[in-house]
Amino acid sequence: MKNYLNYSIILSMISFLLLVAVQPIDAAIDPIFTSQHVNLLTYFFNIESENLTNIFQAVFISLLGLGMFGIAFSFVNVGSKRIKKHNDYLENLVKDRTRTLEEKHQQLRAQNEAYKEALELIHDQKEEIETAQQDLLVKNRDLREAFEEIQSQNELLDHERSKLEQAKRIIQGQNKKLMGIARNLDQQVQERTKELSVSNNLLLEKNKELDEFIYKSAHDLRGPIARFKGLSQLIQMEYDQDNDISDHLRHLNHSANHMDNMLKRLSNVYEISARPISPQMIDVNMIMETVFERLKGEENMNNVSIEVNNLVKDKVQIDPSLLHLILKNLIGNAVRFYDPLKLKKWVKVNIEIVDKQLVVSVKDNGIGIKKEQQENIFDLFYVGSELPKGPGLGLYICKIITKKLNGDISLNYSSKEKETEFKTSIPIGL
Structure with a gap:
């Protein structure tokens, strides 16, 4: 194609x-x-x-x-x-x-x-x-x-x-x-x-203290009683011989007063341990006035200069009789054991409130306390001096009072300045 x-x-x-x-x-x-x-x-x-x-x-x-x-x-x-x-x-x-x-x-x-x-x-x-x-x-x-x-x-x-x-x-x-x-x-x-455990411990401690108290009380009461017996016999002999017994009667009266004072102190110890605490709103100045009123009878009050520095101006809530005993015993001891060889003999009392506690400090330049005696100074019938100036109940009473009031008492001694300070701290209500 x-x-x-x-x-x-x-x-x-x-x-x-x-x-x-x-x-x-x-x-x-x-x-x-x-x-x-x-x-x-x-x-x-x-x-x-x-x-x-x-x-x-x-x-x-x-x-x-x-x-x-x-x-x-x-x-x-x-x-x-x-x-x-x-x-x-x-x-x-x-x-x-x-x-x-x-x-x-x-x-x-x-x-x-x-x-x-x-x-x-x-x-x-x-x-x-x-x-x-x-x-x-x-x-x-x-x-x-x-x-x-x-x-x-x-x-x-x-x-x-x-x-x-x-x-x-x-x-x-x-x-x-x-x-x-x-x-x-x-x-x-x-x-x-x-x-109960605390109570048992307290009870054991109380029983121990009671045993020690009874033993020492019986031991220390035998001295005045023996003097009573001796003076009574001596007075009887002097009276039979028509001699003057006034001197013996004075010794007898002195022994009776010494024994009465000891029995009062023992009664105070019992009352402090037995009676309940009765806190009241009190003025510390009023307590100090009652203390010095009671200490007027102390023979050395005129030989010692007492200086009081009370910083507590408002009333505090505390048992007044217990506070009175603490102040009376601490100040009384400071006056009683003054040092006659010092030219200036003084006792300084300071009272203040620290952390809701009433702090009482009593400081003196008396004869002092030997180091080996300081450990037992708060024991019953213990006297921190060779001088027979008391039954040895003052500091013991202060210890049981502070313990009863949930407080504390301590000794501060300066061997260099020969100054003794007792300080107590007692909880209070303002």
Whole structure:
């Protein structure tokens, strides 16, 4: 088909050229032919130019038409082949699609058969299911009745459980109370045990002090009694001989006073230990006045300069009689044991409040206390001097009073300055 097309194109081109050749030649091209009014064909062929030209034109036009027809036929033939080829492709595609559809149709038929069998099976199963549903309805009714019965029983159980929970809470509360009571009892028992232990220790200490008190009291009372007996016998002998017994009577009176003073001190010790504390709002200055009133009888009061520095201006709450005894004994001891060899003999009393405690300090420059005597200075009937100036009860009384008042008493002695200081600290109420 390509050859037909090529041939047709060549034929058309030759026909076109020949057709152009048989046209009259312009005089400008060749002057030779212009003068004779002839063309190329009349030049080569000695024919009548007009007829021959028409003939050739007709032939060349026919050839040109034939070439054009060949070209058109070639194009049509090429298009028809392409169409045929496309039709073949479409036909093959249709065949493939048809074959695929037939396969699908066969599959659908097989599936329809399977569906029919499945429907039949489902129908059979549906009947079985309906029968089973009827059985299930009956069983559900039975189960519902059983569930209602169980629910009623659960309600009863819940009610009983709530009662049990309430009882459990009550029991737990009672147990907590009992545990609290048990802990309190245990704590009280422990506290009571501690208190009893402290009381037993105090009792043992008191018994020891009482034994020591009785022993020392009996020992120290035997001296005045022995002097009484000796003086009585001496007075009787002097009286029988009509001698002057006034001197012996003075000694007898002195021994009687000494014994009376000792018995008063012993009575004070007992009263301090036995009687309860009676705190009162008092003025410390008034207590100091009563103390100095009682100390007027001391023989050394005029030999010693006493300086009092009372910084407590407001009233304080304390047992007045116990404070009176502390001041009286501390100041009395300081006056009693003065040093006659010193030019200036003084006693300094300082009273102040420190951290809610009444602090009393009594300092003197008396004869002092030896180092080996300081440890026992607060013991019963202990006298820290070789001079017989008292029964040895003043500092012991101060110790038991401060102990009774939950206070403290201490000794500070400076061997360099020969100064003795007794300091007491007693809790007070303001």
